[in-house]
Amino acid sequence: MRFLTFDELTPSMDADRLLVHLSALGGAADRRAVALWRRRSNLYADYVGVFAVERGQVVGQTLVKRLSYTFPEGTETIGAIASVGTRPDRARAGVARQILTEVHRREREAGVRFVALWTNLSWGAHHLYEKLGYRDVYAFPWAVRPPGRTVAPSPVRHRARPARPSDLAELERFHALRARGRIGFCQRPVGSFRISAATKEFDPARELIVVRDGRSVTGYALAQYNASRTTCGEMLVSSDRARASLVTEIERRAKGTAVAFHMTPVSDAPKFFRRRGYVTLTSGWYVFMAAPLQGEWTVGAAIAKFAPDDPRFLCMLGDRF
Numbered sequence: 678m679r680f681l682t683f684d685e686l687t688p689s690m691d692a693d694r695l696l697v698h699l700s701a702l703g704g705a706a707d708r709r710a711v712a713l714w715r716r717r718s719n720l721y722a723d724y725v726g727v728f729a730v731e732r733g734q735v736v737g738q739t740l741v742k743r744l745s746y747t748f749p750e751g752t753e754t755i756g757a758i759a760s761v762g763t764r765p766d767r768a769r770a771g772v773a774r775q776i777l778t779e780v781h782r783r784e785r786e787a788g789v790r791f792v793a794l795w796t797n798l799s800w801g802a803h804h805l806y807e808k809l810g811y812r813d814v815y816a817f818p819w820a821v822r823p824p825g826r827t828v829a830p831s832p833v834r835h836r837a838r839p840a841r842p843s844d845l846a847e848l849e850r851f852h853a854l855r856a857r858g859r860i861g862f863c864q865r866p867v868g869s870f871r872i873s874a875a876t877k878e879f880d881p882a883r884e885l886i887v888v889r890d891g892r893s894v895t896g897y898a899l900a901q902y903n904a905s906r907t908t909c910g911e912m913l914v915s916s917d918r919a920r921a922s923l924v925t926e927i928e929r930r931a932k933g934t935a936v937a938f939h940m941t942p943v944s945d946a947p948k949f950f951r952r953r954g955y956v957t958l959t960s961g962w963y964v965f966m967a968a969p970l971q972g973e974w975t976v977g978a979a980i981a982k983f984a985p986d987d988p989r990f991l992c993m994l995g996d997r998f
């Protein structure tokens with residue numbers, strides 16, 4: 678088995694890569710989108726990912742981003758591992774384990790001290806990660822409003838409206854301002870909203886909602902809609918009124934279907950959601966795991982380092998990896 682980087686894949690291997698990604702996880706890292714992120718930011722590791730190749734065929738893959746993480750004692754870059762997948766006809770042959778071992782070697786060589794990933798506590802992958810030294814750090818909270826409630830209009834001065842492309846730079850500044858003094862995923866790559874919109878990872882007009890008081894932004898939320906439910910894992914506000922306006926607007930757009938908030942939007946205001954009639958869960962099945970690249974650690978040590986229980990902790994949309 679050979680381990681190749683993103684740039685070393687031939688066009689036919691790239692087709693195999695997409696097959697592995699889509700069949701394992703339903704996703705597809707688009708080459709044009711990756712190229713745009715690489716041109717405009719340092720989001721991806723220089724090698725982008727590690728791909729296991731056997732007899733010219735990609736049999737497993739992993740993508741690697743580099744994110745800033747603000748620990749209680751300071752900010753550093755961590756390796757953010759995403760989209761781990763193996764072809765089912767090559768399962769349990771050590772493909773994923775070898776790919777991750779190669780990723781760890783590369784990250785250690787780059788001076789990275791911690792690697793992290795998201796998985797589900799009930800999946801087989803969780804065993805794989807535990808064997809490789811990852812420990813559970815953060816299984817995030819949920820707040821859900823059942824279908825069928827009517828919604829009052831938001832107060833006029835704080836009316837929420839769809840974001841425009843011209844808002845994106847201002848929203849990036851608002852995020853940076855509101856994240857200051859917090860811990861966790863506080864620092865995003867410069868231009869992250871603008872690049873995400875350019876790569877069509879989200880549609881500002883449909884998914885991003887802004888609320889202003891006069892000329893200044895007082896909050897924004899990013900929500901995904903489908904016919905049966907709306908979910909929001911990203912919302913930052915500078916006042917309770919802005920939060921109420923955004924939540925009211927998201928509920929209005931849900932047109933009577935279920936609405937769910939998760940991660941920091943919930944932990945920043947649990948009482949707000951309970952007062953509004955939401956049912957809440959302090960932690961669900963999806964979990965953030967982290968491993969040190971030197972030595973081993975316990976769950977307690979991992980939680981003490983990443984500090985997800987600190988009230989300042991910030992994690993929105995899993996910070997998209």
Ligand SMILES: CC(C)(COP(=O)(O)OP(=O)(O)OC[C@H]1O[C@@H](n2cnc3c(N)ncnc32)[C@H](O)[C@@H]1OP(=O)(O)O)[C@@H](O)C(=O)NCCC(=O)NCCS
Nearest residue numbers: 701761762763768769770771772773774796801802804805
């Ligand atoms: C999870 C996944 C990547 C594992 O790939 P793999 O190449 O089969 O894994 P490996 O052979 O390297 O497994 C190494 C060890 O991990 C653990 N492991 C892997 N798959 C497991 C499973 N389904 N159930 C329990 N343990 C599992 C085992 O301890 C295994 O060692 P063993 O075979 O000696 O018992 C693969 O099953 C997959 O692509 N699943 C679908 C997508 C997915 O869930 N990806 C993870 C997203 S977070």
